[in-house]
Amino acid sequence: MxxxxxxxxxxxxxxxxxxxxxxxxxxxxxxxxxxxxxxxxxxxxxxxxxxxxxPFVEPHIHLDAALTAGEPEWNRSGTLFEGIERWSQRKPMLSPDDIRRRVKDTLAMLIDNGVQHIRTHIDTTDPSLVAMSTLCELRDELKDVLDIQVVAFPQEGIHSYPNGEALMTEAMEIGADVVGGIPHFEYTRELGEKSVKTLIQLALKYDRLVDVHCDEIDDPNSRFLEFLAHEAMQAGIGDRVTASHTTAMHSYDNAYCSKLFRLLKHSSIHFVSCPTESIHLQGRFDSYPKRRGLTRVKELTAAGMNVGFAQDSIFDPWYSLGNGKLLRSLDFGLHICQMMGYDDFVHALDFITDNSAKLMQLKSYxxxxxxxxxxxxxxxxxxxxxxxxxxxxxxxxxxxxxxxxxxxxxxxxxxxx
Missing domain, CATH: 2.30.40.10 (Urease, subunit C, domain 1)
Structure with missing residues (x-):
């Protein structure tokens, strides 16, 4: 050819x-x-x-929840936390056939829009772990068509959900490629820190990558990113760790960020931002002025750190739009982050190609x-x-x-x- x-x-x-x-x-x-x-x-x-x-790289999506918006109820407030409640209602309806149908429809959409490499977060706060088992099966069945990394993601917390740590361990045994976490959603600061330690230990035990929903909140006091970066650095696995969202960084003051960036740079961790989802979910408690609620993509990039863009959701309880087009997320991201200079444009595709391939540690890309x-x-x-x-x-x-x-x-x- x-x-x-x-x-x-x-x-x-x-x-x-x-x-x-x-x-x-x-x-x-x-x-x-x-x-x-x-x-x-x-x-x-x-x-x-x-x-x-x-090919385009989708480094952060929730395939288990794709195409479920409005089932059984719509997220009417549009908030992150109501999205979690709606998903809790939908989880009992999961079955292998239901998951396979929706995931294959979503994957076809992604293929049509140039994607071949996907990292998907799969909820482990479901005692059946049916989505985890099904996605690992689909990953193996479709390997000639797509590269799929499956993240064991504790949507309702590792230590705040009953038997959460055991379910994470079971997910690793089933075959998850990546260890996830959500420390800001744990009940207390102490449990959040404990969850980070737990997920790092799991990554070391099973020799897996790490991708954590970290500080996906407007609260300027949510600072699990510094804890994750330090734990990753101490464990010597910084380059294998991704911090997703980190939207609280939009609310940090510059003095703290100056200190934080030194640690982030030394840790070598990666970042994922989901522009369309974050601009929709964040700033919900603001009147005016209203925060955009994205992480500091421009500043992280200028400091030499690696950032990828992702869609996060396609027609699910958190985001009721989405069409598989990463170029749409790139367009939103550059606008929201005010990366609209010509030098930004000429390397724009890095955010949905090379940068995300690097954090997924894709070989021969x-x-x-x-x-x-x-x-x-x-x-x-x-x-x-x-x-x-x-x-x-x-x-x-x-x-x-x-x-x-x-x-x-x-x-x-x-x-x-």
Whole structure:
């Protein structure tokens, strides 16, 4: 298979990409545009100057809850905590068939929008652990199509939910790839700190990655991030740890953040921000001025720390919209974080590609010779044009095989102006 006239990120030339045995065998710069011979083309593709890049990475989503909004009740206040209550009502309705149907529908949506790598948080505060078992099964069944990391996520707390720690351990035995936590939702500060210690111990025991819902609240006194970063650093696993949300950082004063950033930098932990969900859930107790409630993405990035963007939810008790389009989350994130300078635009796709691949510790990720032939073609020629026009994913290729392909949207009739 050959792809001609393709543009690559941060490059102005056109390239020919040759795929053999599921790998990128050759990536060569062209001197000029090449014409595809239709009579001998076969599976070859003319990219027509459009951007070919590594697949999008979704580093934070809740597949077990996807497509359940309004079942059995809607989250009418729009708050995080009512979302947790509504999900508690929905959990008894879970079954393998229910989960498989919704998850597969959601995964199809993600594939259509260029995603191949997913980290999903699965609730362990359910004594049946049916979602955990089902997602681990689907992860293994679909490995040729998608990479899925399953997080053991204690939605209602490790130490505030009955038998919570034992359920986390059982989830690790079932096969979870990542240890999760939610220290700010534990009943007390002491239990929150205890939960961080517990999840770090589980990660060390089972040799797993860590991804913690950390300080997803407007409270400026919620400071579990510093505790997580220190515990990770002390355990020597900082680069294997991700702090998701950290929205309380939006409410921290600058003096504290200056001190905090020193620890965060030394710890080497990663960050995930979910722009559409956070702008919706946070600031709910404010009148005016009203906080945006996102973590300090711009400042973390400027300090050299790694931040990925994610969708978090698709039509669930916390977020009743969502369509699988990471470009939408990227657009929201850059606006909300006031990262609207040209230098921000030209590297914008980093937030939904390389940065998230790094925190997920994906191997052989990227359009490079010898790597698996995984990539997407976007209707734009660079990060800026794709972002500005919310470019369509024209095809999604994995190991040299096309998972999804669409024709570009075109206007067939327009009124004269």
């Amino acid at each position: 050959k792809i001609i006239n393709a543009r690559l990120r941060q490059q102005t030339a056109l390239y020919t990409i040759i795929v053999e045995n599921g790998l990128f065998a050759s990536i060569q710069q062209q001197d000029q545009p090449v014409v595809l011979d239709a009579s001998t083309a076969g599976d070859d593709i003319d990219a027509q100057g459009k951007l070919f890049c590594a 990227g359009v490079k010779e010898g790597h698996p032939a995984n990539g997407i073609l976007l209707s734009g020629e660079d990060d800026y044009s794709v972002l500005r026009n919310q470019g369509e994913v024209l095809f999604n290729m994995r190991h040299g095989k096309i998972l999804m392909q669409r024709q570009p949207s075109t206007v067939i009739q327009r009124v004269s102006l």
